[in-house]
Amino acid sequence: MKVVAINQKKYTDQEYLEGIKNGDSKILKAFYKSFFPRIKHYVEKNSGKEADAEDLFQEATVVLFRKLSAGEFTLTSGLFTFIYAVCQRLWYNRLKKNNRENSEIPTDDTLKAEDVVVVEQTEQYSLYRQKFQELGAD
Numbered sequence: 001m002k003v004v005a006i007n008q009k010k011y012t013d014q015e016y017l018e019g020i021k022n023g024d025s026k027i028l029k030a031f032y033k034s035f036f037p038r039i040k041h042y043v044e045k046n047s048g049k050e051a052d053a054e055d056l057f058q059e060a061t062v063v064l065f066r067k068l069s070a071g072e073f074t075l076t077s078g079l080f081t082f083i084y085a086v087c088q089r090l091w092y093n094r095l096k097k098n099n100r101e102n103s104e105i106p107t108d109d110t111l112k113a114e115d116v117v118v119v120e121q122t123e124q125y126s127l128y129r130q131k132f133q134e135l136g137a138d
Contacts, residue, residue, distance in 0.1 A: 011030055016079055017068060017073075019031070035083055039057050039084065039087050040053040042087065047095065059090055061083075064082070
């Protein structure tokens, strides 16, 4: 059976910002309860797990904390919009990095005939683009 807090206080974005900046544990818990479920949903929809979402949310919170502490932060949208955008960018970068690390660079032995044709066509296209750009420069 799941217990739901009936009188859970809702905080304004400004209250969250002040609480995060000051390390207020009550506000940090409310921030997590309010914002994390949607970040978790986003990460799980995009090839991640709950642990990935937790790491990502913590990273985004640290980014926010550092900006607040340095006095470099002005909220121009909703706080959730900011956190969501930071999480999206962090997750995108993590997926891109993992993709680069896990991609295999084909050798001549692993290239198939159709792969060779695609590579040749790509090289031809690049050469054509380069020559057309040179013509346009005159």
